[in-house]
Amino acid sequence: MRLPAFAVAMLRRRELPSGGSLPVFPDSEGGWRDPSNTSRDLRNARGSEDFAWVTSHVFRKTAATELDRAGLSARQIADQLGHSRVSMTQDGYLGRKIRNAQVGHFAIRTDGIVKFYRVKLVTAGSWAGKVFVDAQASEDFHPVKTPATLTMVLTAILANPHAAEELYGQELGQCYRCNRTLTDETSRALGIGPECRSKL
Ligand SMILES: [Zn+2]
Numbered sequence: 001m002r003l004p005a006f007a008v009a010m011l012r013r014r015e016l017p018s019g020g021s022l023p024v025f026p027d028s029e030g031g032w033r034d035p036s037n038t039s040r041d042l043r044n045a046r047g048s049e050d051f052a053w054v055t056s057h058v059f060r061k062t063a064a065t066e067l068d069r070a071g072l073s074a075r076q077i078a079d080q081l082g083h084s085r086v087s088m089t090q091d092g093y094l095g096r097k098i099r100n101a102q103v104g105h106f107a108i109r110t111d112g113i114v115k116f117y118r119v120k121l122v123t124a125g126s127w128a129g130k131v132f133v134d135a136q137a138s139e140d141f142h143p144v145k146t147p148a149t150l151t152m153v154l155t156a157i158l159a160n161p162h163a164a165e166e167l168y169g170q171e172l173g174q175c176y177r178c179n180r181t182l183t184d185e186t187s188r189a190l191g192i193g194p195e196c197r198s199k200l
Helices: 005-018 035-046 056-069 074-081 086-101 147-159 161-172 185-190 194-198
Strands: 105-110 113-121 131-137 140-143
Touching: 056 074, 105 147, 105 161, 113 147, 113 161, 131 147, 147 161, 161 185, 185 194
Parallel strands: none
Antiparallel strands: 105 113, 113 131, 131 140
16 A cells, blocks of 8 residues: 555654554553544544544545545555455445536447446435446436446546536437437537526
8 A cells, every 4th residue: 555755754753662563553551542442532633513524434535535636546546445346446436426526317439339328326215325327228228237337437437527428418419417309409519408508
């Protein structure tokens, strides 16, 4: 695992006194910390209820966000997070990016062939927060289940979400937001109908 320079410096500072044989983050006696004491310290450090959402897991997500901003691939981010499968990163992290981008209809051109997809976000129930992708063939939608294909599709969409949704509307003549048929020239060029345009 690669560490940022500040973390390396901090770990070196903490390692030297113990000679590398004791915990890097010890308890007050110099021994191993109790998990519940660590949780309490984190609660004390974050303070008011306004920051109750800041759990140690949030820092993991922040790390993933920063690594993505730095231009690392989904594979590299997965390695850093300790995910054995890229699909775990894609489910949790790329899925969140898709939410931020938007949910709707997208098209991807691979080797000159255009394929159409619908991206759905479940908002309630035990699947809440999960992103599902369907491949569109004519009027029918078929779930994309293979993790490798799912990662490929989401990565291609995320490379340029807006271009992918425009391509959907332009190639299919259907609005990338509501899926209705685009009848006027302007809407077909933009890939989106006038009603959905007014809501952008
Ligand atoms: Zn529309």
